[in-house]
Amino acid sequence: RKEVEQDPGPFNVPEGATVAFNCTYSNSASQSFFWYRQDCRKEPKLLMSVYSSGNEDGRFTAQLNRASQYISLLIRDSKLSDSATYLCVVLTSGTYKYIFGTGTRLKVLA
Amino acid sequence: ETGVTQTPRHLVMGMTNKKSLKCEQHLGHNAMYWYKQSAKKPLELMFVYNFKEQTENNSVPSRFSPECPNSSHLFLHLHTLQPEDSALYLCASSQEGGWVAFFGQGTRLTVV
Numbered sequence: 001r002k003e004v005e006q007d008p009g010p011f012n013v014p015e016g017a018t019v020a021f022n023c024t025y026s027n028s029a030s031q032s033f034f035w036y037r038q039d040c041r042k043e044p045k046l047l048m049s050v051y052s053s054g055n056e057d058g059r060f061t062a063q064l065n066r067a068s069q070y071i072s073l074l075i076r077d078s079k080l081s082d083s084a085t086y087l088c089v090v091l092t093s094g095t096y097k098y099i100f101g102t103g104t105r106l107k108v109l110a
Numbered sequence: 111e112t113g114v115t116q117t118p119r120h121l122v123m124g125m126t127n128k129k130s131l132k133c134e135q136h137l138g139h140n141a142m143y144w145y146k147q148s149a150k151k152p153l154e155l156m157f158v159y160n161f162k163e164q165t166e167n168n169s170v171p172s173r174f175s176p177e178c179p180n181s182s183h184l185f186l187h188l189h190t191l192q193p194e195d196s197a198l199y200l201c202a203s204s205q206e207g208g209w210v211a212f213f214g215q216g217t218r219l220t221v222v
Contacts, residue, residue, distance in 0.1 A: 004152070034210065043200055043213040044153070087153075089211075096141050096165055096204070098211050100153040 001026050004090050006101035014109050017078050021104045023088030024070045031093035033064055033071050038085045038103065047073075047086070078108045113137045116201050116214035123191065124222055131186040131217045133201030140206060142184040144176060147198040147216075159184060191221045 006023045013019045025033075033050035048055065050062040050071050061074040071090075075082055088101040114135045123129050135142060144156040158166035159178040173195075175187040184201055198218050204211040 032209075041198075041218075043215050045213070046210050049210065096143070096158045096160060097155055098143070098202075098204075099155070100145075102150075102152040 002101075003027060003099045004088055004101040006088050006104045008102055008104060010105040010107050012107045012109055013078055015078055015080060017108075018074065018076045019078055019106065020072055020074045021086055021088075021106075022070050022072050023090075023101050023104075024068075025088075025090045025099075026069070027090070027092055028069065029092050030069075030090045032091040033062075034089040034091075034098075035060075035062055035071075035073050036087040036089055036100075038087055040084075044087055044100075075106075078106075080108050080110060082106060083108045113212050114201060114203055114214035116199075116217050118217055119215065120218050120220075122220045122222060123188070125191060125193075127191075128187070128189040130188065131199055131201075131219075133184040133186075133214055135182055135184075135201075135203040135212075135214075137203055137212060138205075139203035139212075140181055141204045142178060142181070143202040143204075143211065144184065144186050145200040145202060145213075147200060149197075153200065156186075188219075191219075193221050196220045 035047040036044040037047045038044040054063040059076045063072045085103040085105045087103045141160045145153045156170045157176045177185040198216045200216045201214040202211040
């Protein structure tokens with residue numbers, strides 16, 4: 001089983017739609033969780049950290065479910081500029097090993 | 111954003127060449143990383159340095175040789191690479207493990 005799994009997509013959604021991605025992780029000792037965004041041929045950039053209580057940043061909401069070992073990202077009112085690959089990142093406590101998922105590709109259509 | 115800078119941005123090298131990738135971070139971080147990103151694959155962690163000491167070597171072939179002279183600079187020395195080593199090589203840094211990692215723009219390497 002992969003350490004971090006994501007549906008590669010692509011998710012094709014119309015502008016204004018709400019879309020959600022999930023990411024599962026296998027190591028129950030994982031302590032830190034992040035969502036990164038990567039545009040084509042660019043470096044990954046932090047979108048948001050994921051906190052135990054869930055957190056929201058504008059149109060983006062991230063949640064963590066430790067019992068089921070998954071994190072989620074919800075994007076409301078999708079914009080064309082949201083088109084990118086969204087990477088789930090998991091870090092085990094006491095290590096420096098940031099483990100990346102393969103990413104979920106999102107295409108927002110006009 | 112120039113917090114983490116990588117040079118060169120693009121590199122084409124023959125299988126018998128020797129080249130080096132350079133990474134510099136201006137964020138005052140303690141940890142630096144090399145990642146490899148191949149098409150259709152997740153980012154693969156190669157090496158981790160914390161306070162100049164290597165803490166992770168993710169079973170990387172010896173044709174890749176990292177060097178970390180100080181907490182702000184990280185190099186990846188390349189020699190006798192194979193075509194399958196062609197990929198985007200990304201450098202990152204973080205304050206500590208568990209904190210956000212910031213990435214450089216990457217070096218797109220093509221081995222011919």
